[in-house]
Amino acid sequence: MYITVTAQKLGGDYSQSSADFVEYLEKENQGLEQEQMEYFFNQYEGEIPTLEVVKEIDANTTKLKKKEPKFYSITVNPSKYELRQLRNNTKDLKHYTRELMKDYASSFNREINGRPVTVDDIKYYAKIEHQRTFKGTDKQVRENQPFATKILKLKIDIRKIEQGEQEGSIKKLEAQINGFEREAPHQQNGKRIVQGMQKEGNQSHIHIIVSRKDMTNSVSLSPGSKYKASDVMMNGKKVKRGFNRDAFFGKAEKTFDSTFGYKRNYAESYTSKKDFIKNPKIYFTTLLGLPTSERAVAFKILGKAGVPINNLPANNVQLALKTIRYLKRGIEKALRSGSIGI
Numbered sequence: 001m002y003i004t005v006t007a008q009k010l011g012g013d014y015s016q017s018s019a020d021f022v023e024y025l026e027k028e029n030q031g032l033e034q035e036q037m038e039y040f041f042n043q044y045e046g047e048i049p050t051l052e053v054v055k056e057i058d059a060n061t062t063k064l065k066k067k068e069p070k071f072y073s074i075t076v077n078p079s080k081y082e083l084r085q086l087r088n089n090t091k092d093l094k095h096y097t098r099e100l101m102k103d104y105a106s107s108f109n110r111e112i113n114g115r116p117v118t119v120d121d122i123k124y125y126a127k128i129e130h131q132r133t134f135k136g137t138d139k140q141v142r143e144n145q146p147f148a149t150k151i152l153k154l155k156i157d158i159r160k161i162e163q164g165e166q167e168g169s170i171k172k173l174e175a176q177i178n179g180f181e182r183e184a185p186h187q188q189n190g191k192r193i194v195q196g197m198q199k200e201g202n203q204s205h206i207h208i209i210v211s212r213k214d215m216t217n218s219v220s221l222s223p224g225s226k227y228k229a230s231d232v233m234m235n236g237k238k239v240k241r242g243f244n245r246d247a248f249f250g251k252a253e254k255t256f257d258s259t260f261g262y263k264r265n266y267a268e269s270y271t272s273k274k275d276f277i278k279n280p281k282i283y284f285t286t287l288l289g290l291p292t293s294e295r296a297v298a299f300k301i302l303g304k305a306g307v308p309i310n311n312l313p314a315n316n317v318q319l320a321l322k323t324i325r326y327l328k329r330g331i332e333k334a335l336r337s338g339s340i341g342i
Helices: 019-024 050-059 089-106 139-162 170-183 245-260 270-278 280-288 292-304 321-337
Strands: 002-007 071-077 122-129 205-214 230-234 237-241
Touching (some): 019 050, 050 122, 071 089, 089 122, 089 205, 089 245, 245 270, 280 292
Antiparallel strands (some): 002 071, 071 205, 122 205, 230 237
């Protein structure tokens, strides 16, 4: 599970309207029949019109300054292993979203009228998407770029020959292009991976638009608060403040596991991510101490994420500092790219 929580910006400023973001989330519906479309939904309603989403989010901003976020985006990216556990992607992910938003609400260390924040205080709209395209920042696109540059140059040369601006054999240049197309290191279905190409396989994920203000438009609930969950004294009173992201991510994972009966491997758990960041040696020691079958699955997960595991020692005694540093670099890259499902 890879989850991000971000304030929506347009350039260097916070978006003053959700219209552009909502329109962006409508991209998969283009050209589809009505019964094939995915609609926005919230905790209790489904098939919510896009105009209603924009109207409700944009109107729920009382007393927020121009330099403050008006709404946040939560993106939930289940791993391919987690998606395999689902029977019906859309139905199951909608159910999970509604359970997840309960976890989101309970992660606020805030009170409204003397009671804890609940999901009924959260104004949000969510949508399931089933497609992803390769971005320019993806490893596959970046490592294919030298070949893309050569191919582009050859295509420009062909155009010049066709226009009589230079001499040469178009067939030879086309043969070179075909060669570079085949030599590119990253292919999908026999074609060179390029920016904008749709990714194969199950790519289902969740987008959630969350208002900064609560349902009554009177209380600010910011998951981007600079304060961690804490109690402070203000004007002689103890006041709760902050949002516990660590708790939210941990709850999100446990909720998925309990909802769908998913048996999570250590290598894809939120616990392992924290272990890796705080103490890599504990991370690798725990990894190597897993039962044989679980360790094999962990290695497979890490290998699929691009982590160099060929030189991983067979036991704890062989766990040398040099090996830890070597693997640490690979795992750091995988975590940054979100390719390890944690």
